[in-house]
Amino acid sequence: MYARDRALQMLGIDIVDVAPGFARAVFTVREDMVNGHDVCHGGLLFTLADSAFAYACNSRNDSAVALQCSISFTAPGRVGERVEAVARERALGGRTGTYDVEVVGPSGPIALFRGVSYRIAGTVAPAS
Amino acid sequence: MYARDRALQMLGIDIVDVAPGFARAVFTVREDMVNGHDVCHGGLLFTLADSAFAYACNSRNDSAVALQCSISFTAPGRVGERVEAVARERALGGRTGTYDVEVVGPSGPIALFRGVSYRIAGTVAPAS
Amino acid sequence: MYARDRALQMLGIDIVDVAPGFARAVFTVREDMVNGHDVCHGGLLFTLADSAFAYACNSRNDSAVALQCSISFTAPGRVGERVEAVARERALGGRTGTYDVEVVGPSGPIALFRGVSYRIAGTVAPAS
Amino acid sequence: MYARDRALQMLGIDIVDVAPGFARAVFTVREDMVNGHDVCHGGLLFTLADSAFAYACNSRNDSAVALQCSISFTAPGRVGERVEAVARERALGGRTGTYDVEVVGPSGPIALFRGVSYRIAGTVAPAS
DSSP: OOTTOHHHHHHTOEEEEEETTEEEEEEEOOGGGBOTTSSBOHHHHHHHHHHHHHHHHTTTSSEEEEEEEEEEEOSOOOTTOEEEEEEEEEEEETTEEEEEEEEEETTEEEEEEEEEEEEEOTTSOOOO | OOTTOHHHHHHTOEEEEEETTEEEEEEEOOGGGBOTTSSBOHHHHHHHHHHHHHHHHTTTSSEEEEEEEEEEEOSOOOTTOEEEEEEEEEEEETTEEEEEEEEEETTEEEEEEEEEEEEEOTTSOOOO | OOTTOHHHHHHTOEEEEEETTEEEEEEEOOGGGBOTTSSBOHHHHHHHHHHHHHHHHTTTSSEEEEEEEEEEEOSOOOTTOEEEEEEEEEEEETTEEEEEEEEEETTEEEEEEEEEEEEEOTTSOOOO | OOTTOHHHHHHTOEEEEEETTEEEEEEEOOGGGBOTTSSBOHHHHHHHHHHHHHHHHTTTSSEEEEEEEEEEEOSOOOTTOEEEEEEEEEEEETTEEEEEEEEEETTEEEEEEEEEEEEEOTTSOOOO
16 A cells, blocks of 8 residues: 555655554655745645554555544644654444544644544545 | 745645635646545645635734644545635634635535634744 | 434424425524523534434435534524524535534524534444 | 533533543433434534533633534444543643543443634633
8 A cells, every 4th residue: 555655655754553443654844844834734744644544544454535534733843853643543333433643743742633434345436 | 925835836736816715726636646545645635725724814914823624525536637625714703713615626526624723923833 | 203303302403494415403592501601502502503414414315324523613602592503415425425504693603513424224323 | 610501400411520621521311312313412422522621621710612623423322321521631722722522331432522622811702
């Protein structure tokens, strides 16, 4: 999955850990990742969290996609900082699952993400 | 704001329209934007929507930041497609605002985003 | 469905309109519905919106349940006010659907709700 | 605050624990709390969680209101079950805070709630 995941490579996101219901993704905030306020674009913090979420919910050899995600931004990420997203499964039921992802920089948490996944058959086009 | 917004430039996001409480952002899905399912990474659709949201909530010459965002993914985005995110203010009160962003591809809507913003004084570090 | 829906009756919620992908629910804020700030408890505004959502997503004769819901509170609701929640389908795909519900009092919108539904087989226990 | 909180009394919600950044609320699912699927109305599970959230974010003697809340429903609540909502502060910054609330029945978790609060001056009308 990672070899084909070109967006991760473009953004320098590494998946450093995968276990059933768990994944950890990291990147370093580059100069081309900041927004007009000179802090890491919130969308890229989301992308890091969403990537950890995707690997956590595909960790059981099902094919799962993101259905709904939310994120609270609690502190800024800055250029040069290494940021880590840790995804943990919180609930599984029917074809859906709920995952929490904590996004942490050198000075502590900077965002809280929650995602709902949906398990699909292999041939259905995933939503994201 | 756009000139300093390096993340937008890295992702090829154009802000094509800004008016009070309104903004429109577009990009074309590149080959380096797909995930392991070969569709546009959900995080990059979020980033497009979040960018439209940011310009809409800064359209009143306040300095506003994203506090909480959520997104529902309803259809995939594919390589080569032009995707547009249209942000509209839904409510303003005290120092907070609520915005809806519709993300639309050539075949119709592909994601629905909602963001809550918070207006800050100019010198406070924004969260994202 | 309404006859068995005892929570609606307890709270004085009326379902005044149902059409495919659409529903409208109303209640009047009673004195026993306020919180410690003397305004309508946010949970009861959520309950009104969630009820409109439930009838909208069951309007197609599927059995659907709420999977994930979010709400932004934008203004208070006060005792004696008639409050209306209007639910509209925004997307349908696979077994899931996305619905927006606007909650409106006499002076305008007071909350924005968004729900993701999941269609189940008749015998599966719904989550809520 | 509790004495004036008539909605809690109407629903039989007890606030059994409050500490800085923490609160615990409980109720028992009554027969008049079920929806048309004969399980506890999701709105009332939300109301329980939202109440724990409200007491946790007012635990510091600020006056705080709910700005945005989301909930994932993971299992049903049934008549006669005692359900507990435990709210914990996850982040505080500027005038906003983020709280997680876990809603647990006799058989385990049934919903996950996350709320963003906003601290107001005493005379401003709260949103919910």
